Amino acid sequence: MLLHYLKKNVLHFTQVCHSNDSNEPLLICPDFTNNCRLKHSLMFLEGRFQRMCSTRKIIHIDMDAFFASIEQKDHVLFRGKPLIVGGNPQSRGVVAACSYEARKFGIHSAMPCSKAARLCPEAIFTPPRMDRYVEISSKIMAIFRQYTAFVEPLSLDEAFLDVTNMGEKHPSATLLAKQICRQIFEELQLTASAGISYNKFLAKVASDINKPQGITTIPPETAQHFLDTLPIRKFFGVGQVTEKKMRQLGINTGFDLRQWEVERLVFHFGKIGSFLYDIVRGIDDRPVEPMRVRKSIGSETTLPYDTDNLDELRKILAELAKDIEKSLHKKNKGGYTLTLKVRYKNFTTITRSITLKTAMFSADDILPLLPGLLATTYAGTEKIRLVGLTISKLTGRTALPRQLKLPFMYG
Numbered sequence: 001m002l003l004h005y006l007k008k009n010v011l012h013f014t015q016v017c018h019s020n021d022s023n024e025p026l027l028i029c030p031d032f033t034n035n036c037r038l039k040h041s042l043m044f045l046e047g048r049f050q051r052m053c054s055t056r057k058i059i060h061i062d063m064d065a066f067f068a069s070i071e072q073k074d075h076v077l078f079r080g081k082p083l084i085v086g087g088n089p090q091s092r093g094v095v096a097a098c099s100y101e102a103r104k105f106g107i108h109s110a111m112p113c114s115k116a117a118r119l120c121p122e123a124i125f126t127p128p129r130m131d132r133y134v135e136i137s138s139k140i141m142a143i144f145r146q147y148t149a150f151v152e153p154l155s156l157d158e159a160f161l162d163v164t165n166m167g168e169k170h171p172s173a174t175l176l177a178k179q180i181c182r183q184i185f186e187e188l189q190l191t192a193s194a195g196i197s198y199n200k201f202l203a204k205v206a207s208d209i210n211k212p213q214g215i216t217t218i219p220p221e222t223a224q225h226f227l228d229t230l231p232i233r234k235f236f237g238v239g240q241v242t243e244k245k246m247r248q249l250g251i252n253t254g255f256d257l258r259q260w261e262v263e264r265l266v267f268h269f270g271k272i273g274s275f276l277y278d279i280v281r282g283i284d285d286r287p288v289e290p291m292r293v294r295k296s297i298g299s300e301t302t303l304p305y306d307t308d309n310l311d312e313l314r315k316i317l318a319e320l321a322k323d324i325e326k327s328l329h330k331k332n333k334g335g336y337t338l339t340l341k342v343r344y345k346n347f348t349t350i351t352r353s354i355t356l357k358t359a360m361f362s363a364d365d366i367l368p369l370l371p372g373l374l375a376t377t378y379a380g381t382e383k384i385r386l387v388g389l390t391i392s393k394l395t396g397r398t399a400l401p402r403q404l405k406l407p408f409m410y411g
């Protein structure tokens, strides 16, 4: 682990290699007259490394059943009931959010509403009111910012807070997290859960452990044990497909994952392999970024019925492209990469991307790329239930002026 860290982060060492006569790694270091045996001479570096990893205090706060809780707060009749925010049970829409009372029946987000209605016939269905959720979200983020400027919102209902430098006022990050959750409840009558640890990944996993109203702290001393016992699905970046692949390779827990060399992980899982190698060892140096810029703009829709009709798909995708054009325009952005998302009838989801040399700004830029992307899917033969488009590798509209089509003029 330390070797990996050194290779990645310690720039003044030019080379880390293995000595000829033993398996002990050697550090080739330009500042030292003699190269030194890593095991014996770099304890100070390891100490620095440990400190760097374990001194931050990061809180991740995630609201409980966010949309559903807001509906219960605003409508007395919904309180204490299995409540589903989403399409009506006859529609093909999916559950956006459900109250904890509904979860007892096995209902969860992204489940088809029809299935949710079968699981719990007495469930109440209500449509989403995005404006209201955005309004409440900004109040929650304002509460976070009363405590620290280092707030990185991840979505409407969750954010990271870096509270490392609040030592004197708030020596305990756990007590601080409790105080913030209490304030949210007093001011908005909504509950939240919090995770506290020394890096983002651990804080985020922790906030999910004792939901609802759970406050969970993972201190550095217990982090490795915690990570070793964590099911593979809980690791950042491991979706359904990667999970399946990992299980086939015998990786079921963090402990299994930790036995793998970084090269092998990268070989099997690409870029995410190197990230997984680090996080399973409790290494996640990503800072809390208050001004993080949005990385993509997308739009997707569940179709009114499963279809293998290419013309229909093209029409729907053209609508999505127009939505994206509007969002790009509003944010004054363009993007170099277009990603098509397709969910088949059996819920298998795939994505196909293309990156251009010039940025896309409008539906007209997107539409000519769709036939090529669709051709790499089973669209037209397999039935599809959801399609989506995303533009990423964003750039400002003014960053790369595009060639204007000026009429040619004589004289």
Ligand code: DCP
Binding pocket: 062, 063, 064, 065, 066, 067, 068, 095, 096, 097, 098, 109, 110, 157, 158, 211, 212
């Ligand atoms: N959401 C959505 N579609 C999804 C998942 C979530 O529209 N597939 C919306 C509704 C949620 C909100 O985002 O209320 C926040 O998502 P969370 O994953 O945090 O879920 P909840 O807050 O609803 O529940 P939890 O208590 O598990 O955090």
Ligand code: MG
Binding pocket: 062, 063, 064, 065, 066, 157
């Ligand atoms: Mg939530």
